[in-house]
Amino acid sequence: MVSRIKVVNDVGELVSIFHAADADTKRKLLIDLSTSWITMPTIEQKYGIEGKRALLYLDKIKLIESQWITGANGPEKAYHTYYTSVQINLMGSMNELADIIYATTLSETKLLEYEDRIQKMIINDEGVFMGDAAEKLDISQTLLRGIVRRSSILQIKGYKIVTVNGVIQ
Structure with missing residues (x-):
């Protein structure tokens, strides 16, 4: 193996x-x-x-x-x-760590709210730019990245957030 x-x-x-x-x-x-x-x-x-x-x-x-x-x-x-x-081998600022811990411990309800708001920003399956989404949600890009990484229906492709293929709703 x-x-x-x-x-x-x-x-x-x-x-x-x-x-x-x-x-x-x-x-x-x-x-x-x-x-x-x-x-x-x-x-x-x-x-x-x-x-x-x-x-x-x-x-x-x-x-x-x-x-x-x-x-x-x-x-x-x-x-x-x-x-x-x-x-695990990383280093980050305290701000980044705070955002990551927050994203990790978000309630399922809050995660679903973020997913819904982000999905509404995605037009014609083209995705939404990370910066635009973070600005519209009024959160940091680090927190946004954590939310998307936790999501089962969203993923990051380059600088955009897109929906995952094969999603079970």
């Missing part, structure tokens, strides 16, 4: 790492994925819709890989963790 280390060197990436296993379903799925290859039907059977959402989040933050395997029903896509360990 190849040993791969996920190096976290961006303070904003801490939000993604902390939320990779912030619920029991996510935690159990992450443990299962770290020990074997698992297909979507198996994930849905064992964890239901929450398992599917958790898998999409883990895929969004690039912690899993996939490959096609031959199963009883023919070819199926299977998933496994890409990394075997995580190394």
Whole structure:
């Protein structure tokens, strides 16, 4: 087995790492994925819709890989963790740290409010520029980056925020 280390060197990436296993379903799925290859039907059977959402989040933050395997029903896509360990090596200002801790500990209700407001800024699936969104929300770009990294339905592409493909609403 190849040993791969996920190096976290961006303070904003801490939000993604902390939320990779912030619920029991996510935690159990992450443990299962770290020990074997698992297909979507198996994930849905064992964890239901929450398992599917958790898998999409883990895929969004690039912690899993996939490959096609031959199963009883023919070819199926299977998933496994890409990394075997995580190394955190970063430095940030106290302002950045405060924003990241706030984004990490936001209630689900508040996160949904931010997601809804950001989605309304996205026109024709073209995304919205980070600076424009931060200004309209009256928050720092660091906090915005943390909110988007925590979100299961939004992601950062370059300087824009866009919706994630394959989102389960």
